[in-house]
Amino acid sequence: MEDYPRTILDFEERFHSEASCREYLWQLRWPDGFRCPRCGGSKAWWLRRDLYRCSHCDRQTSVTAGTIFHRSRTPLRVWFRALWYVTNQKHGVSALGLQRALGLGSYHTAWTWLHKLRTAMVRPGRDRLAGTIEVDEAYLGGVKPGKPGRGAAGKALVLVAAQVEGTRIGRIRLRRIADASAASLEQALTETVEPGSVIRTDEWSGYTSNLKTLGYHHQVVHKGAEVGDSRLPRVHRVVALLKRWLLGTHQGAVRASHLDYYLDEFTFRFNRRTSRSRGKLFYRLVQQAATVSPITESEIAGGRTLG
Numbered sequence: 001m002e003d004y005p006r007t008i009l010d011f012e013e014r015f016h017s018e019a020s021c022r023e024y025l026w027q028l029r030w031p032d033g034f035r036c037p038r039c040g041g042s043k044a045w046w047l048r049r050d051l052y053r054c055s056h057c058d059r060q061t062s063v064t065a066g067t068i069f070h071r072s073r074t075p076l077r078v079w080f081r082a083l084w085y086v087t088n089q090k091h092g093v094s095a096l097g098l099q100r101a102l103g104l105g106s107y108h109t110a111w112t113w114l115h116k117l118r119t120a121m122v123r124p125g126r127d128r129l130a131g132t133i134e135v136d137e138a139y140l141g142g143v144k145p146g147k148p149g150r151g152a153a154g155k156a157l158v159l160v161a162a163q164v165e166g167t168r169i170g171r172i173r174l175r176r177i178a179d180a181s182a183a184s185l186e187q188a189l190t191e192t193v194e195p196g197s198v199i200r201t202d203e204w205s206g207y208t209s210n211l212k213t214l215g216y217h218h219q220v221v222h223k224g225a226e227v228g229d230s231r232l233p234r235v236h237r238v239v240a241l242l243k244r245w246l247l248g249t250h251q252g253a254v255r256a257s258h259l260d261y262y263l264d265e266f267t268f269r270f271n272r273r274t275s276r277s278r279g280k281l282f283y284r285l286v287q288q289a290a291t292v293s294p295i296t297e298s299e300i301a302g303g304r305t306l307g
Contacts (some may be wrong), residue, residue, distance in 0.1 A: 003027070006284035011084055011279070022050060026063050027154055028283075029290040068116045070294035078102060083289070086117055087281035092249045092265060115300045118261040120289040121268035127307035129173055130194040132164040134232045135201050137180055138239040140246065140259065156256040156264065159188045160242075164200070164236040169234045169269045174242070176256075176264040178306050182206045190214060202231055242266055257303025 005011040015021050034044045034052065041056035041258050051060045069079055073196060086093055093101070101111035141155030159177050165172025173192045177184045185206045193199060195215030201207040203220055210219040221231045245266055246252055255260055272281055 002280065002283055004277070004279040005084075006277060006279045008088075010086075011080075011282075015077060015080050018075055018077055021080050024064050025067075025069075025076065025286065025290055026249070028287045029063060029067070040184050068120050068292060068294055068295060080286070082113055083117065084282050088116070089287055090243060092269065097264045112297050112300055115258070115261050116295060117285065117289070118265045118268075119295050120285055120292050122292070123288050123293055128192055128194045129161055129163050129171060131170070131197040132200060133193050134162045134164060134235045135189065135193075135199055135207070136160055136232050136235040138242070139184075140243065140254075141256070143211045145165075145306055155211050155258050157261075158242075159185065159192070160235045160238055161189070161192050162238050164234060169237065172238055172267055174267050176260055176263065176306065180204065180206050182209045186210055186214060189216070200232065217223055224230045238270070240269070255303065257305070258300075260304045261300075 003012050010077055010263055015024070033042055035042060036044065036054035036057060038059045039054060039057040041054045043055040044052040045055060047060065049062075051062050053060050064072070064076070069076065070077065073233060082098060082102060085098065089097075093114070095107055095111035095114055098104065099107055104108070104110050104113075136159075138158050138160055139155040140158055157177050158181060159173075159175045161173045161175075163172070175188045175192060177188050182205070189199065189211070193216070197219075198219060199207070199211055199215045200219045200221055203222065207218065208220065242263075246262065247263055250262065268285075271283070275281060
């Protein structure tokens, strides 16, 4: 059963101490009981300093080890406040906003925390999209002179995939890619969309060369087709919302090497936009924060590279 606070008062009452935060994290990390990260053993002895010793291999571990809270000197109470604040702001928060809300010592600390939380917004082993999927690319970045559209210089290229659910938009996936070549597009699609799905695209040759042999049903939507003048309306709507979010919440100050973190956050928020309880988003984020591997400050600063 999903257990999460419904209101800010409920949150304050439940997580009033470090012990209550650790107990909640324990339940989400080991819902079926303790599991040793080394040998998988199910029995452990509690030691001082909130450590547990596996009775099988003697490894000592804590409830925060191997999570995004790994080796953090900040109390879990503060981390939980950050998680609650981030998930309860409909349009997200900037690093400056988080710094002010929690009274953090520096902007850099808030910026690092937000990126750590964004890594937890991607569920390990998440499923791929299925059904009918609209797919297109979008260039993100400031206004620069030169060639528009595909081939534009100085901008980041993002593959956008959106499920078709009647007239609505279902789930989405966003993926930064190196270029609009068939090789880049096909690799991104095979990691994003289940084989057997219907992929709806424009006439770009990068989509038309090999999708059928990869197991997809490919529909090329021409101008004036049944979806109207906007040939891929769901994808174009997602792109418009993404650009508005980057500009409004983050003032467009996003480096290409760090763009993936922001794409992960936008996807997390968009796919849960119909949730009636912001507390459930808090629950999901803590749950995923307990299962993703820790990421260091130096790794965040370096950004992600395209594989």
